[in-house]
Amino acid sequence: MRDQADCPVTPKAALIARRRALLSTFDGPALVAAGRAPARNYPANPYGFRANSHFLYFAARPMEGAALLFHDGKCTLLAQPPDPEDALWHGPRPTFEALADALGVDDVKSVGDAAQIVGSLDDVATLPPQDEATARWVSGLLGRTVTAGGGASLEGVDAALADAVISLRLVHDEAAVAQMRFAAAVSVEAHRAGMRATRPGAGEQATYAAMVDVFRRHGCEDAYPPIVTVHGEVLHQHAHDGATADGDLLLADVGGESPEGWAADITRTWPVGGSYSGSQRAIYDVVLEAQRRAIAAATPGRRYRDVHETAKRALVEGLVELGILRGEVDGLIERGAAALFFPHGVGHIIGLDVHDMEDLGDRAGYAPGRERAEAFGDAFLRLDRDLAPGMAVTIEPGFYQVPGILADERLTAAVGDDLRRDALAAFADVRGIRIEDDVLITDGGNEVLTGALAKEASEVEAIVRSG
């Protein structure tokens, strides 16, 4: 088993190159803040600090209370000034000189020196802080109101800075890919451990505990609130304290985050008892075929919306073959048949955030001039750009029997009787299935970063049974 020492460290040269790239495309001063840890119970008992992703992109270290100041073609790290109490409570901290050398920045100064460095902070661009504690801090620093989560309504220099950062972060460099490979490898190992730990009566918690244990051993965290549930039809089911019984499918959407903050995002759906039923296996294979075709379509120059449509078409074809839908595939898709069972988008960009740069609203996910569709299902697609080498996306089609959808006359009317509810009844033991991998777009096509994890039904069964 690999251990934490295997975790790659982004080389200083890569950080310098990223900062130079920003300085070459964005004119004028800019502040990228790491943020503050929000209090959990009280200030001295905070949540485990997670630095802002933009900061991590340029600094690779979760330095609470620090910021990067881009100005005059240079980058200065603004750090918390050394505190005489550090020696007592926190041990020695690196000097400013050591920090400058480790990060390859042009200079390191105290946060309080920011105004002096750039003359005036009036025109300094910044990105929307992720949380209110950071927003209060950055607002105080810049002397203007900066709103947490304000990524959807950026203006002026802030919008220009966001666009410059998006251009960089959309295309992953070698160091970024190394981080994502690590997160993917640990997450693959976690899923295998979860499969082996799953059994009737053990409960969802036992599966999740086995997965997160792998994360911890590699110094990783959950990249997002994990889903580990036998109720895959509840799309945002974040409790994992339910019982597991023979006959259940367990859906695990769990991904690790590398110590530097890079995400993986994997979903597998496996049989608690070690064998898919005939009905489960049939639907599983339909979803798997949809995922295969979508991955094959995710190549340079391809519009991501087409990948989404590819998955929809494969799903509808499969459901027609199983007799759950009736009629001609094009017409069924037009009438919204895919969204009745697959109501979300086929995926999203991934990087330092699992939904990469979602803090900037749709500015990162949608190419200029493109907007979200209005149709139910399609409206939830988070990405509509033309794919290019270096981009990383998830591909995650699914099939769910969501009571709130199938009972909603407004959503089902257009398909009407061509949704064969009598045939569907034979698949009642399939509540929800999703299969998700992370895909790096390459010059030649793509590479599935999470491809080491089994997804053929028989292979998945074999892992579950080996536990």
Place this chain on the structure above:
Amino acid sequence: MRDQADCPVTPKAALIARRRALLSTFDGPALVAAGRAPARNYPANPYGFRANSHFLYFAARPMEGAALLFHDGKCTLLAQPPDPEDALWHGPRPTFEALADALGVDDVKSVGDAAQIVGSLDDVATLPPQDEATARWVSGLLGRTVTAGGGASLEGVDAALADAVISLRLVHDEAAVAQMRFAAAVSVEAHRAGMRATRPGAGEQATYAAMVDVFRRHGCEDAYPPIVTVHGEVLHQHAHDGATADGDLLLADVGGESPEGWAADITRTWPVGGSYSGSQRAIYDVVLEAQRRAIAAATPGRRYRDVHETAKRALVEGLVELGILRGEVDGLIERGAAALFFPHGVGHIIGLDVHDMEDLGDRAGYAPGRERAEAFGDAFLRLDRDLAPGMAVTIEPGFYQVPGILADERLTAAVGDDLRRDALAAFADVRGIRIEDDVLITDGGNEVLTGALAKEASEVEAIVRSG
């Protein structure tokens, strides 16, 4: 092994009794908010929500965006109104009627109905929110500025409400004790697992992973940022990615939090290689004796500051015996000799927070009229009340060689040559030792809630070696 099903649930009757007790001692309307989850990367990717402890005390459920409104001798739960999207994404939520029945509140209303219920929100008391996201929400709700972490400067009705809540939460009822026993039992199991997982070359991370795995299997979280380090002399060392070598002592200050939010807080210090060296064993036994005497002193009616002084005295006596200090014990204590090696308080109250109610500043920890001492070391004592049955406290003396203290002329001058640095040099392999248990004050004396965990040096060695 116990599993999550063992976790006790606070009975409705206990919650009703707590609310009645508050209504009988606090006059006028009061709002106790559960809070909001702060964003981690972006709003849809938050930190795992941890509800405000005061809310948990009266409701026992982490209901994000909810609040309890005490008014007119009644308690109304203010909940987020049902959202039509719930059926699609979150599955069915309990109805307001079901919530009222489950919690035993007088009524359940939408948060937006608060003003209507009490006529005006102008005079509604509240407690300081734990974080900025919650502060913004509560400020908007009450129409006045409520500051996150503002517990040290409460005024008016807010101060009166805080005092009423403190009176209740200081004395744990049966249901609270059941929660703390659970958290203690899981934490004891975690420490045993951590001891067994520790070995030269495995790294601190392997120890912590084994401990947190036990938490997860029981549905627990870390109650506070864990300390797992071979550098016990760095008192706030929250990284646990260091190497472990034969000859190192590993200090683990790790405690679990029950699913309802109740904390345990345990420290043990064990030899990485399975055997304390002679010098390590000698100091370990001094710290253990200090802890034993302090626990014996923690009885009803006793002032907690005396417990702290008991530990200091035992420590100084032991160090004199080892030749590290020279001279008469009373004089050495007066000259600050204890704080040179034991610079923190002997403990704190514990309950729903590991430092219980520290969100209210020293209002909870210090009896009216008592204030923090000025002397180095003593100034960090978090608790100075007379102990009473039902209170729970930690007892956690330690010995550390903190370079920043031992090299500080201002701190060491008064002891001078009576600190025998030549003798101390023989104990260079003892960087930091702490031994901590959770103690419930009883009518007859006390009960060590975490007493099932070995602390005799030979017993600890046996567990480490069994791994």
